[in-house]
Amino acid sequence: MTNTSERLSSLEDHKLIDVVKNYRQYGYGDEIRNEALSILESRGIDEFELRLKGNFQNSTYDRTLDYYRDFARNSKIAFGLYLYIIFGNILLAILLPDWKYGDMLLSIVSIIVFIGYLVFILLSFMNQSNFYKAMGKPYGAEGALVYFLVGMPFYIFMYFYFRKQMKEQLNLVH
Template sequence: MPGSTDKLKTLDNSKLMDVVKNYKQYGYDLEIRQAAITILEERGISTQDLKMTGNFENTRFEEASRYFDSFFRSSKLALIAYCAVIAFNLLPGFIAEIAPSILTLVVIGSWLSLIIYFVFIIKSLLDHNRLYKLIGNNYNTNGTIMYYILGAPLYFIFYFVFKKQVYNEMRTIQ
């Protein structure tokens, strides 16, 4: 921490304000942020001044973080439901001869997991679009919908691609 504080002291006020406002984006911990605030206070800039000028917290990033977390959670649940759909569609071939009475439950489970999959796909799509609107990127919704629908057989790959893409977009928010 002492080395970090020394580096912070060499920064001008605008860069210190940037550290205070965007510390999460830069991967800094709360101690670095607090050290920057302390240095600014020593230079005559109070926490109230930072709040009044909009340099205390990055509200756009915080809102985008909520959308990202919701997108990630919905996508993960969609991936789980997708795996359940695949499992339930493979089971009838094995169960039909062994336990035909369970076959109805497997078919019901298949339909329920398919419905759950689509619910969470739509929720993740909405969060994805909200995030891109917040970033200011006019992302083509129609292309995304087609990507989700046509990509359903390969969703387990798209899940990781979208996750990485959205994470990289989060880093561009100012």
């Protein structure tokens, strides 16, 4: 930690403030942030002053991270339901070909799963839209149209593409 302390001590105040505010984006832990805070305090800049000027935490990053996590959770559920729609019905039809109530049960389960898929894909779209709004980037109706028209049959590709894209954008928040 002494090597880290020495490196932090050599930084100018505005760089230390940046470390305090954006430590998570840089992949630093709480120890480094706390060390930067103590160096700033020794230079006459306290936590209260940082909070007043909006330099104690990056609220934009926090908000976008929350939207990203919600998107990841909802899109993962939608992806699971999508896989069930694609493979589950086929497997059940193969495993239970002569079951008396199989067709009716498969139909009911398929409708419920499809409705769940639509709900979670809509929730993940809303999370994605809020993510870009929090970043100050427009994500308009054309995004929604692409999401639903292309997203339905090709959701397996859209899922990975959007997660990767949002993860990259998250790293750009300042």
